[in-house]
Amino acid sequence: MDYAVRVEELRKVFGDVQALDGLSFSVDKGEIFGLIGPNGAGKTTALRIVSTLLLPTSGKVEVFGLDVVEQPEEVRKVLTYLPEEAGAYPNLSGREYLEFMAKFKARDKHELKEFVEEAAVISGLGERLKDKVKTYSKGMKRRLLVARALMTKPRLAVLDEPTSGLDVLHSYHVREIIKRYVKKHEVTVLLSSHNMLEVEYLCDRVALLNKGRIIAEGAPEELKEKFESANLEEVFAKVVKIA
């Protein structure tokens, strides 16, 4: 089967710290796949390797059959990456920021305009896109960035903690964007979160990460059934105990 993302025996060591310890998983095309786990579990490191920001110490990672170590330039053409708690350029307006980012992917002016209009719809920021980013609240900034990551209809969107630090309403908005938009345009999403309830709502399949290893993997319903739990939080607690 052709996978969107295939990770095999991935290891990453930073000095004395083993961040990833033989991580393996695969993401199907058009799927929303979530890496969940506590802080320091290795979620961000895994996403950064998939996004070509970091190099693996060992193991293999492919994005749509492209090797992230051998063909990073090609990989960057098919994905967008949203870092955790990222900001935007404070002195640009929201629209200028979107235009700046869209120019790297748009083939012509028409497509550029299309991308920016799409982002305006996704973010729901309306007239506020004319204002400088530094005047935005945290939630508005995150909506802008999520819109940036999705506006070009990438084949793979890598979203690190997409709702981290947001209030209930903004979190809800961002989750709705991802769910609706991704299914509509058949974008594959690989996301991370430590909010297990959110992941349960968003993801088709999840992998539970602890200390750089996957301790359970499957659809949220399957996992809940398997571990006789009411939600993924309970699943996680049980799996960690067993592990």
Added chain:
Amino acid sequence: MLKGIGNLVLKELKELMRDPKILLGMVLMPLLMFPLMGTIIGASMEATKEKLAEMHVLVWDKDCGSYAKNFTEYLRSYGIRVHEVDVSKLSEAVALMPDYNATLLIEIPNGFSENVSRVIEGNTTVSAKVEVYGVFSGSGMFEEVCVSMVDALVESYNRQKAPNPVGVEKNTIVKGEILEGIDPGTVSGLMMAQSITMPLTIMMLLTFAMQIAATSVAMEKEEKTLETLLTLPIGRFTILAGKLAGSTIVAAVGALAYLVGFQYYMSSFTGMIPAEGVDLAALGLVPSMLGYVLIGISLFVSLLSALALAIILSAFAENVRSAQSLIGFVYPLIFLPSFLLMYMDISMLPLSLQILILAIPYSHPILASKAVIMGNLSTAVLSIIYVSAFTVVILYAAAKLFATEKILTVKLRMKKLKIKWKRKASTES
């Protein structure tokens, strides 16, 4: 009203002083830099004094009378190396100056001894004068000091003979041309505006540019926009080049604004220097078009290397504050040559300092501009070649850093170093 201020101040001090980069950049650096600068400038002054003691003066005695001999001997008695030349024309004497490594030529005219005798006898209708020709070499302070020394010696000679039998007529030799009646000090004064403006502007341009580049990279790291940029389908070197170009343009605008302001400031008092109709352009002391191009290239390559260095350093910083502190470590390399070369020529410095100044790439725009003004284009070209080589190395390092994950993961691990050092110390003991 200020209840709790003590607690707040204590917190601020702990927070700031425990940051090793701030401690090093703001406290230790000035403590080291200023004594170092003082030592170097002191050594340079010492070198100037030594050069003066070794000053060679040509004396063209056309008079050959007793007072002419007496005056020449008087100069010798002060340790000045006097070489008497027997020529028929002034131009011949000037042509001989390089052979004797002489910076001054004193012409004692016919009738000098007779006129001195008359003045001493009380005749106020006559005066005895010596013509002093100083070579203008663009070395700043030294020219003025040389001529001032002759002034002082004549003054003291006069005090012995009284009442003021000898006067001094000053002339300047620029690039072998004799400028009658023009004091080398006047030319120096006029050139001073240029020789101060240039190093100051270069200093400001380099420091502005480094700050801008470092802040820009550190902000991208802090806001994580760099991570986003690095996952875009563009070359990593393009991202680096974009940073370099953006910072250069902003720094150039800043430097231009600074230059315009500084020109106004200088012109407000340079008008007070008696110019006596001296036209620097006519004297060939204004760079030619090719000269300006060479100065521009020199400045550009130095700027590029400074920016690349700032980018490399800021990669080690976690935020804007620590990036600024790290950049502070490079400032002495910019300030030191700027201040030194503002007042003196590199040839006047002791050999070790000359090597140090030549090794610092940020000295070279100043050296190149001085060389260009004196018409020494080959020196400017050599200077450009050296800085270009340095720039290529630094750019390569910056490009390498951007091409790998190091741009995101590299950090100044002071704590780790400290722990390692402690471990080492304990195992040794």
